[in-house]
Amino acid sequence: xxxxxxxxxxxxxxFDPALTEVRRRVFYQWARTIFILCVFIFGVxxxxxxxxxxxxxxxxxLKVLVVDFDGTVDPYRTDNPIVGPAVTNATKNIIHSxxxxxxxxxxxxxxxxxxxxxxxxxxYDEKAYAAVIINPNATxxxxxxxxxxxxxxxxxxxxxxxxxxxRDENTYYTYIMPDLAIFQSTILMEFGPRWVRELTSxxxxxxxxxxxxxANLNFSQVPPQAINPAIGFTTVDLxxxxxAVAAPAVTIGLIYLIIIAFFNFPFLMGIHAQFMKPTTSPSxxxxxxxTTATLKVPHWIIWRILSAITAYFFLSLFxxxxxxxxxxxxxxxxxxxxxxxxxxxxxxxxxxxxxWMLNWVGMAALGFPCENMAMVLGFPWSSLFLIFWVITNxxxxxxxxxxxxxxxxxxxxxxxxxxxxxxxxxLFDTHSRIGLDFAVLFxxxxxxxxxxxxxxxxxxxxxxxxxx
Ligand SMILES: *[C@@H]1O[C@H](CO)[C@@H](O)[C@H](O)[C@H]1NC(C)=O
Ligand SMILES: *[C@@H]1O[C@H](CO)[C@@H](O)[C@H](O)[C@H]1NC(C)=O
Ligand SMILES: *[C@@H]1O[C@H](CO)[C@@H](O)[C@H](O)[C@H]1NC(C)=O
Numbered sequence: 001x002x003x004x005x006x007x008x009x010x011x012x013x014x015f016d017p018a019l020t021e022v023r024r025r026v027f028y029q030w031a032r033t034i035f036i037l038c039v040f041i042f043g044v045x046x047x048x049x050x051x052x053x054x055x056x057x058x059x060x061x062l063k064v065l066v067v068d069f070d071g072t073v074d075p076y077r078t079d080n081p082i083v084g085p086a087v088t089n090a091t092k093n094i095i096h097s098x099x100x101x102x103x104x105x106x107x108x109x110x111x112x113x114x115x116x117x118x119x120x121x122x123x124y125d126e127k128a129y130a131a132v133i134i135n136p137n138a139t140x141x142x143x144x145x146x147x148x149x150x151x152x153x154x155x156x157x158x159x160x161x162x163x164x165x166x167r168d169e170n171t172y173y174t175y176i177m178p179d180l181a182i183f184q185s186t187i188l189m190e191f192g193p194r195w196v197r198e199l200t201s202x203x204x205x206x207x208x209x210x211x212x213x214x215a216n217l218n219f220s221q222v223p224p225q226a227i228n229p230a231i232g233f234t235t236v237d238l239x240x241x242x243x244a245v246a247a248p249a250v251t252i253g254l255i256y257l258i259i260i261a262f263f264n265f266p267f268l269m270g271i272h273a274q275f276m277k278p279t280t281s282p283s284x285x286x287x288x289x290x291t292t293a294t295l296k297v298p299h300w301i302i303w304r305i306l307s308a309i310t311a312y313f314f315l316s317l318f319x320x321x322x323x324x325x326x327x328x329x330x331x332x333x334x335x336x337x338x339x340x341x342x343x344x345x346x347x348x349x350x351x352x353x354x355x356w357m358l359n360w361v362g363m364a365a366l367g368f369p370c371e372n373m374a375m376v377l378g379f380p381w382s383s384l385f386l387i388f389w390v391i392t393n394x395x396x397x398x399x400x401x402x403x404x405x406x407x408x409x410x411x412x413x414x415x416x417x418x419x420x421x422x423x424x425x426x427l428f429d430t431h432s433r434i435g436l437d438f439a440v441l442f443x444x445x446x447x448x449x450x451x452x453x454x455x456x457x458x459x460x461x462x463x464x465x466x467x468x
Contacts, residue, residue: 044388051395054405055175060103061402062176063128064183066091067119069109073136082198083138083158083231086191091132094186102129102179116160120338123162124238126431129176131162132183138231145226146199155225156232159187166428169241170251171400184233195230238340239428246343249323250423251398254416255390257359260315261367262386264308265374272307275300301456305449312367316359324352334429344429355426358438362419365441366393368448375459393417415444 012018070084071077091104105128112118119131138158145153161180165172241247275295295303324330330352335341345351366389373385396404396411397420404411411417422437424430 040384040387044384044391048391048395051399051404051408051411055403056100058403058405059100059175062130062171062400063103063105064176064180065105065107065119065122065128065131066134067107067109067112067116067131068134069114069116069136070134070138071136071140072109073114076137076140078139081139082194083142083191084134086194087132087134087159087187090183090187090190093190094183102176102183104183117338120162120236120238123164124337124431126164126167129163129167129171130180132180133160133162134158135160142226142230146222149221149223150226151223153223153226155229156234158231159233161233161235162238163235164238164430166239166241166424167430168400169247170398171403172241175403180235188229188231191231192228199227236340238338239344239430240340240342241428242342243328245326246323246328246427249328250420250427253319253322254362254397254419255394257316257319257363257419258366258370258390258393258416259386260319261312261363262370262374262389264311264315264367265371265382266379268307268311269374272300272304275303297456297460298453301453304456305452308367308371309364312363313360316363317356319363320352320356320359323355328427330355330427341429343427345427346425346429346432346434351426355423358419358422358426361438361441361445362415365415365419365444365448368445368452372448372451372455375455378459378462413440415441 014023066087068084068088070087071079071081088106091106094101095104095106112122116133116135119133122128123131135158141150141153142155142158144150161184163172163176163180165177278292278294280292329343330345331349332343332345332351333348334346335344347354370382370386370389373389374382376382377385392411393414393416396408396414397416401408401411401417418437418440422434425432425434425437
């Protein structure tokens, strides 16, 4: 009797009884895996959807200061301003309306020392998202334009809207600027009738003169822009978000920074693993017994950490060079806080180096948690961590946390939120919290490194147990 050849199995049909056991196991494992993925999708994607869920309800968190300086500052002091009250009245109507609107707040000029520039500074300092400033000269110059026929009168000098779009261009373009446009037309609707009433009646004292449109003044000599639109708006964008190619550097491009940091593990793990395979030393060939050796685990850990940091150094350099190659400005001088400026760089000529260092530290802060989780979870489950990591970082880094539900407060400590904030300081010279940003990133690196030996231990334990 010959023994049956065990090495060459016979292929059989799907429902063959010989496969009953295997079929059951495959069904079970397939179902279990799909179930886990379904739960994962629902749980982790909810973190992303959830971050936008309360946007409408949180609209008022986008604060807009309305400050009426009209007629309060010499030499434009007047008792009966008309522009300022029209604006504050329109603001009150909006605040008390039930419709969707930003968080308008009427502030007294005394809060800003009667200095319109202090309001701009407050916007630069991110005390609010925008400000509407009624200039001290608004009513005075308008009335003077009519009575003194100032043909160079410029209506847009009356009211100033201050924004800083490079702080968060997405929120500004999507929510704030459209709402400010509605606010402006509301103001004009409020002001128009008031102004016509003043022009046609004598009840208000227009520098003591009689009604302007009454026959005793020659209407044709009044500069038309002082009749209509009479007032207008100047929008001051302290740090416009330009050029468009800067968008990848502060938003979507950073997702690739996470992914590249994640790839470090699958690409290099096989290479590092060679240290842990028993090696026969060739030099011992002449001796009696060949010695085999593997690297000590602590040395292996140190080697892997140092080589990862070095890898991030070069990877982040080339990641940063893409932004340089596409001519995002990196060598402009910083600009004064309250003056509009295109692409001032917080660190002048040194901005690119700071940019690179930020990407380096950022990559380490994003990458070491990935390394740890790759060691703990193994493949392919670690890719689920990548999805989790991308989603939580994107949800808190690219969208205004002010609009997210309060639950997302942890986002302020998440690495990408800090990277984006520091990048905007470097690229647009926005309000700087860069010390805190770097500190948070270093904490992520430090905590991850503290966990690194534990993760290595878990990985070696898993491998000995024969898991992937
Ligand atoms: C005329 O209007 C311009 C622009 O609004 C203003 O700068 C100037 O001071 C006004 N001149 C007089 C005499 O009011
Ligand atoms: C009022 O003064 C501001 C500067 O303080 C100026 O920019 C603006 O044009 C002036 N308003 C008018 C109507 O000229
Ligand atoms: C308005 O002014 C005109 C002429 O300046 C005068 O005849 C008229 O009585 C005034 N009306 C009121 C209500 O004061």
